[in-house]
Amino acid sequence: MKIENICCIGAGYVGGPTMAIIAQKCPHINVTVVDINEKRIAAWNDEDVNNIPIYEPGLSDIVKEARGRNLFFSTEVDNAIDKADMIFISVNTPTKTYGMGKGMAADLKFIELCARQIARVSTSDKIVVEKSTLPVRTAEALKNILENTGNGVKFQILSNPEFLAEGTAVDDLLTPDRVLIGGDIDSEKGKEAVNALVDVYANWVSKEHILTTNVWSSELSKLTANAFLAQRVSSINAMSELCEKTGADVNEVAKAVGMDSRIGSRFLQSSVGFGGSCFQKDILNLVYIAKSYGLGEVADYWEQVIILNDHQKRRFAEKIVKTLFNTVSGKKIAILGWAFKKDTNDTRESAAIYVADYLMNEQAEIIVYDPKVTEEQIYADLDYLGTRSENENRSLLKVVNTAKDACRDSHAVAVLTEWDEYKKLDWKEIYSNMLKPAFLFDGRRLLERKAMEDIGFEFYAIGN
Ligand code: UDX
Ligand code: UDX
Ligand code: ADP
Numbered sequence: 001m002k003i004e005n006i007c008c009i010g011a012g013y014v015g016g017p018t019m020a021i022i023a024q025k026c027p028h029i030n031v032t033v034v035d036i037n038e039k040r041i042a043a044w045n046d047e048d049v050n051n052i053p054i055y056e057p058g059l060s061d062i063v064k065e066a067r068g069r070n071l072f073f074s075t076e077v078d079n080a081i082d083k084a085d086m087i088f089i090s091v092n093t094p095t096k097t098y099g100m101g102k103g104m105a106a107d108l109k110f111i112e113l114c115a116r117q118i119a120r121v122s123t124s125d126k127i128v129v130e131k132s133t134l135p136v137r138t139a140e141a142l143k144n145i146l147e148n149t150g151n152g153v154k155f156q157i158l159s160n161p162e163f164l165a166e167g168t169a170v171d172d173l174l175t176p177d178r179v180l181i182g183g184d185i186d187s188e189k190g191k192e193a194v195n196a197l198v199d200v201y202a203n204w205v206s207k208e209h210i211l212t213t214n215v216w217s218s219e220l221s222k223l224t225a226n227a228f229l230a231q232r233v234s235s236i237n238a239m240s241e242l243c244e245k246t247g248a249d250v251n252e253v254a255k256a257v258g259m260d261s262r263i264g265s266r267f268l269q270s271s272v273g274f275g276g277s278c279f280q281k282d283i284l285n286l287v288y289i290a291k292s293y294g295l296g297e298v299a300d301y302w303e304q305v306i307i308l309n310d311h312q313k314r315r316f317a318e319k320i321v322k323t324l325f326n327t328v329s330g331k332k333i334a335i336l337g338w339a340f341k342k343d344t345n346d347t348r349e350s351a352a353i354y355v356a357d358y359l360m361n362e363q364a365e366i367i368v369y370d371p372k373v374t375e376e377q378i379y380a381d382l383d384y385l386g387t388r389s390e391n392e393n394r395s396l397l398k399v400v401n402t403a404k405d406a407c408r409d410s411h412a413v414a415v416l417t418e419w420d421e422y423k424k425l426d427w428k429e430i431y432s433n434m435l436k437p438a439f440l441f442d443g444r445r446l447l448e449r450k451a452m453e454d455i456g457f458e459f460y461a462i463g464n
Contacts, residue, residue, distance in 0.1 A: 018164070086129060156192075223286045241315065
């Protein structure tokens with residue numbers, strides 16, 4: 001079976017970059033990305049490719065090359081679905097905020113809506129690919145909805161989890177460690193569908209890097225990979241607190257431990273806590289699944305990764321308050337970085353949101369500067385927490401366009417995202433414009449202690 005038309009439902013951080021690369025690498029396939037969000041689609045179609053809604057290094061060039069040739073962005077969902085031989089579902093699956101499984105289970109409302117829409121408008125057989133991270137056995141639910149349409153159309157369901165990390169999406173997609181495809185490999189039709197998707201990736205990924213499994217293994221592998229990665233961050237963050245008490249340095253510990261090839265050096269960078277749309281959501285999801293099978297110890301084991309992460313964010317904020325003589329009320333604190341990591345404009349679950357919220361509860365005045373995150377997004381993140389009114393958020397926190405402006409006349413500066421440009425700031429000048437003693441809190445181990453202390457800062461860094 002040869003794929004000629006692909007449709008992707010959801011033009012977000014996953015769907016957008018993934019489809020851009022497929023279109024670039026497979027000029028013989030027409031790729032249409034659809035979304036119900038008109039503003040987002042309009043941004044993807046903006047004549048100036050620098051205005052596409054997602055910031056990823058290298059992405060705008062690829063969009064420029066493929067857009068209008070075989071890559072299209074549209075709000076006409078029904079049309080695109082019916083035309084496609086293969087449909088990727090890349091809609092968001094946030095943690096449920098209501099009802100059963102509130103705060104833990106994934107909300108599959110958007111997925112189910114997609115499935116019903118696909119069932120309603122399809123007039124020819126299709127392969128449906130789960131791209132969003134989903135709880136194990138979602139494919140079965142999809143299958144149930146799709147198979148009971150009564151119009152004789154046949155569907156094959158594949159799981160093809162996305163392993164790209166934001167900020168490096170283009171590289172991760174171009175040279176993936178592996179591509180994972182789960183399908184009904186015990187049936188002829190299932191095998192055919194798996195092979196059709198293998199052939200798409202084989203346009204640029206070598207076959208040894210394309211792994212095929214049954215659907216459940218594929219779905220669970222995605223949750224497991226994110227749980228392991230997050231666990232590494234929580235493990236090193238746990239050590240960071242112990243290092244601060246004992247005089248060890250967490251960077252030295254991480255280096256020494258990481259050189260053991262059985263452990264490996266990546267994902268041992270101690271921080272103010274992990275964020276992003278995946279880690280917390282996927283672990284909560286794993287915990288919920290384990291509990292629902294009665295596996296209490298398994299659930300508790302993984303939940304600890306989240307508990308430690310919450311603790312890390314809180315203890316950083318507490319450290320600021322304690323250091324500033326136990327009160328930050330009315331004090332100006334500059335926050336450098338709002339994105340959950342560098343090189344992305346995504347802020348979902350970013351540690352900065354929680355640190356700011358904590359400090360605002362202590363009546364601090366917060367000034368934020370992030371090179372890629374908009375003021376609108378920052379307020380939306382705070383409003384979403386619901387800690388205080390929208391007016392109070394806007395009066396307690398201001399957003400400015402340069403680091404220099406953020407730090408001027410402040411009591412303290414906190415670095416919460418590891419943007420490269422913060423390393424190159426004129427820290428001497430920043431120091432001279434701050435109130436004294438001038439406190440600097442490095443939540444990312446971005447700055448050199450000695451250089452900062454020589455300038456005159458009272459310096460605190462995670463795990464040191
Ligand atoms: C360990 C450390 O590896 C070594 O660096 C340190 O100096 C001493 O402690 P050891 O206890 O000899 O070495 O064996 P190791 O290979 O680490 O295995 C420990 C246990 O884990 C064994 O029971 C082994 O069967 C088990 N294991 C190890 C697993 O169950 N699965 C694995 O993937 C690896
Ligand atoms: C993650 C997975 O890496 C990716 O494979 C999956 O598809 C989606 O989730 P992402 O959330 O984009 O990707 O970013 P990632 O690089 O994994 O970072 C997650 C968080 O952990 C960030 O807040 C980052 O700052 C933090 N982190 C990461 C650390 O604090 N220390 C580290 O050593 C690594
Ligand atoms: P991710 O990081 O998983 O890509 P995003 O939130 O960035 O998540 O993107 C998901 C996109 O899916 C959003 O732009 C949202 O508007 C879109 N979406 C959600 N439900 C539907 C639907 N039923 N039809 C089309 N698009 C949808």
